[in-house]
Amino acid sequence: MFSSLSVRNYRLFLIGQIVSNIGTWAQSTAQDWLVLSLTGSATAVGVTVALQSLPMLCFGLYGGVFVDRWNKRRTLLATQAWLALTALTLATLIFSGEVQVWHVWLAAFVVGLTTVVDNPARQAFVSEIVDNSQLQNAVSLDAANFQFARLLGPALAGVMLASTNAGTAFLLNGLSFVAPLAGLMLMRASELHCVERTSRTKGQLREVLRYVAGRSDLLWTLVLVGLVGTFGFNFPVYLSAFADDVFHTGVGSYSLFNTMMGVGSLAGALIAARRGSAVKRVVVGSAFAFGATEVVASAAPSQWLFTLFTALIGLFGVTINVTANTCVQTGTAPAMRGRVMALYMVVFLGSSPIGAPMAGWIADAYGARVALAVGGGISAAAAIGIGFVLSRASRPRQGADGFGNHPDAQSVQH
Template sequence: MTRLIGRAFGSLTVRNFRLFATGQIVSAAGTWMMVVAQDWLVLDLTGNSGPALGAVTALQFTPVLLLTLHGGRLADRHDKRLLLTVANLAAGALALVLSLLVLAHDVRLWHVYGLALGLGVVNAVEVPTRLSFVSEMVGAELLPNASALSAAYFSTARVVGPALAGLLLTALGTGWVMLVNALSYLVTVTTLRLIRPAELRRGPRTDAHPRVRDGLRYVSGRRDLLLALALVAAVGLFGMNFQLTLPLLAKTVFHADAASFGLLSSAFAAGSLVAALATTGRRRRPSGHLVAGSALAFGVLEGLTGWAPSFAVAAVLLFLVGFTAIHFAQAANHRVQLGSDPRYRGRVMALYTLILQGSTPLGALGVGWLAQHWGARSGLVLGGLGSAAAAVCALGYERRDRAGREPGRDGPSGGRQEAGDPGAPDDVRALR
């Protein structure tokens, strides 16, 4: 048992990662409180408008489409700890401004739009930097474990945050929830500054001026990375719109209050947490079949959630949807990150972030339109069907690709790098 626990939490033996994880738990809990409060505020300001909620989501993620690749270039060029510090200070300032407007009863819908756009710009730099910074703290061997634990604390925050937000919304109101989120960023910044730079595992920078197009050229020559990223794009576009679908499902289908909406979000997050903990023992790069299979399970369960006959059934299904969503995201993340040369990792993870989060604006606008005309259930049903169809296509391609490869001839162009392949970076070889 002790050995299993040590294997599951191995990356927490690294002091820098422990500090990082502490700050991220607090900040992520505040962020999910903010998500619930912001969605509830928009619905109150607009009379339960699906398109307005979709517009907020689109504005928050549109900068990802435009700026994330440049954010990855910055991560490969500059000190990641400094970039994360600045990004968290900026996000905290934006959250503080909106909370004060709400508390002063001067908030307007365009204020929410402005905050969403500003946070999108910050996230375009913060997300790829954070994803690639993990490897600098723990090294290649512990990277899958640290990535899974990162998903675990994020999911923990997603359980605690919405539940607390539902209670605080009922007791105190939207503005105070947003203020708590603004203050949570101070904890994140403090822990980042306590990290010891001398203990980071920074690889040599062979290129003083990394370019975005070099990262894109690297990915274009790797069919295994391209297939994983294409599946991430499809699932992100069709299925990952819960910031929009969950509040609409709670308020317009089950006529739930803020506290009950928080419970639905927490059920989804609890499933995510279980999936994250289940992947902490991973030490090898997952196969393409595992990535596509988890996407298929996610799509089927999301579609079933759209047909849930009651609040209780929806909560149970959302637990399973949360599990499969994080299992897929972790499998795709590990397949992409563990298959990437460290020199390009910031830009590769920026592309991963761009595809996963950048597809959200288009999906959010489409789901918002569907909810307005066909009801809140339609977004979940059609989103699940689209994700499942993409997964079936990916599974078919994987089988054809594997059948067409000669034994012993797998390489970067064949979709996989084997141990001893001169194209595989040393830290990836050690994990195969």
């Protein structure tokens, strides 16, 4: 389960990410509740999520081109420092009492612009820290640390919101970036599996699109991830609306929902870390289970039952992410990995500008239960449809894993 921790550079990377992710989750929880407090609107929360994700949708592929051209370690040093500065700036506005919702929206957009480069760089950098035999384990542990932070971050945010204000959470996040910055600087460059950087040429965006279009295993995985991300992963909207409008229990319940989702997500990530390899059957099956659980959770008659369902949603959700992430990384040629992972982040995170405002509008107009049921139903239907397409596409092929994963997936034909 923890084999990749034998690599010193990965230990430094993981420790830094754990500390930073705790701050990120604390800020995310505080940010959603701050917007809801300032506006009283679930739609405004959806707009915040959309603004943070919009840059990924618009510029994500350009971020992947940049990542393939430049040193990923130095790139991460720059992006992590900028994220820290953004959090500290908003903390100052909150403590001064001058914060307005447009400040939060602007900060969310700036964070989104930074993650256009930061996310694909972090995803692709893992494959330079460990070798391919350890990649599934490293990706799973990275997801597990993110979910472990999800346990602590919302809980800390709940305490801070109850005792002080949202500014404390933003301050915590800003200071937490010291850990990943220190970890990156302490890494031994000689032990990294550096990939030859791509030279600056024309047509590099078209090249990655042609590459993915010619690989049905990558293409349909990305389509499924995009549909589930668009309609099912709007948790800031769903959970804040259930806490505020359905159960009328406030920020304490919202923090509890996030924490329990983190419990399930951590369990799912650790289970994935024990799995020897990633296959499409797991991606499709977990996507269906994720959607079906959201539909059932939407009808939960009591808060305690809904809280239990959030843990299951977290478990299936992180299984989709970890398994799809690993399938895409291990099935992509190293020279294309930054751009393909940028495309992965575009369809997964960049879908929020479409899904989050839509989910917020449904929640405001028809209620949180209907919004969650619609998102889950679409996710489950997408899993059934794409699973059927993948199973039919793989029938004529020999040597695949049952869903079109050929053993020679690392090869590239130009």
